[in-house]
Amino acid sequence: MKVIVTGGGTGGHIYPALALIKEIKRLDPESQCLYIGTKKGLESDIVPRAGIPFQTIEITGFKRKISFENVKTIWRFLAGTKKAKKFIKDFQADVVIGTGGYVAGPVVFAAAKMKIPTMIHEQNSVPGLTNKFLSRYTEKVAVSFADSVQYFPKEKTILTGNPRASEVVQQKTANPLPELGLKENIKTVLVVGGSRGARPINEAFLEALPDIAERKWQYLYVTGSVHYDKVMEEAKKAGSPENVSIQPFIHNMPEVLAHSDLIVTRAGATTLAEITALGLPSILIPSPYVTNNHQEKNAQSLRTSGAAIVRNEQEMNGRLLLEDTDAVLNNETKWKEMHSAALSLATPNAAEHLYDTILNLVKR
Incomplete structure (x- = not known):
């Protein structure tokens, strides 16, 4: 064929x-x-x-x-x-x-x-x-x-x-996090604004960066190549915390997703297919700049089921980002409930x- x-x-x-x-x-x-x-x-x-x-x-x-x-x-x-x-x-x-x-x-x-x-x-x-x-x-x-x-x-x-859901659940690879400067067996928060990055997510993360160093989990932050240099400059001013890895782009995203515990991201349909397939709890910040506000509608099913926390980008800031992350990772029962809810939506x-x-x- x-x-x-x-x-x-x-x-x-x-x-x-x-x-x-x-x-x-x-x-x-x-x-x-x-x-x-x-x-x-x-x-x-x-x-x-x-x-x-x-x-x-x-x-x-x-x-x-x-x-x-x-x-x-x-x-x-x-x-x-x-x-x-x-x-x-x-x-x-x-x-x-x-x-x-x-x-x-x-x-x-x-x-x-x-x-x-x-x-x-x-x-x-x-x-x-x-x-x-x-x-x-x-x-x-x-x-x-x-x-x-x-x-x-x-x-x-x-x-x-x-179909992206099928691909991510088939991943059976070694943990890729050490290659990205992170540790194995530590809870990992993946922060990503999509293939081209997202300025509001960048700003919230950078605002939270000074306090992130005090957290007992680690962060993998994917900026998008357009924003990478500026983010790296700001990260250096914040002391470049050891529990943070900043990358412009991730080509092996299915493997990274499979070894993450929480994701902060936009609400693109392909991203949602990936995270529900893996049962990955999420903090979603839908982009308001898309046709017919479809990301907000994409995210609604995850919010309704209890699989995600959804924030609009006008309200998102560093303090709220840390509060939402803490609320999920400090509460094992909540994490498991979000995990099960996400899996229930998978295809x-x-x-x-x-x-x-x-x-x-x-x-x-």
Whole structure:
């Protein structure tokens, strides 16, 4: 089976795609996969690093205001569709899957027009513009949240969960924390603002940093490459506490998650799939700068079940960050309750479910 996967821009679109490819190769070692992304997106680094054949097209998103840039976007979409058709033809694809982001638009659209079986996967509770558009043309729509079904044609939409969940629960590796300057067998708080970082989380962490040195647990702080240098400067002013490791980016996140005890993060759908699969208690700070405030809606199910503490970024500060962390890690009963609640929301068989759907599409 020859499979083209496309999706990009953020880790939330890329990592589910990679998890799906990994599952396809596990279940069908003879299969061939090609990833189509953009040169400027994170996928241009992450996908080749994973050893997956990679091709690119140029595409941008529409501006919400009337702009000449939208005319350029239409032109790029048409040019990207033409280029995607060539990739699809040369690769002789049996199926094309999109996981979101602007790049998925022309690629999946091209495949649909070529009568190649297509499917899109929506990670968030509220879909983005690209997947809403593609749902008119694709044969199947897979969603991660039951709330998402209402946004797509009912007859072609299935609830599968997020394939990234399958990947993180399969991790059976040595503890990676010593390589990051931390100790084994000490409770670990992972603080991360997503693949590009998050300024409010950075500010809260830096405000808390002088008091973090007094805590009996350790912190792994992933800043995002854009914020790393500034954060390191501030950390040095605070004395660079020994129980803190600051990193610009983590490529082996599933392994790190598997050895963490609490996570402070945004509420991207892929992140939530990872932490529920592992039963990892969380402090969630949804980003208010996303389409239809979907991160707040993503986080709601975890808050309702008791798996997460949810804070809006306007209220978040160093004091509250420490209070919430202490409340979870100082109370073993609370930690276990949050752990069980998170596991109850997990979809660990998502990748296998998607693989079965792909097989059915190809066999039609």
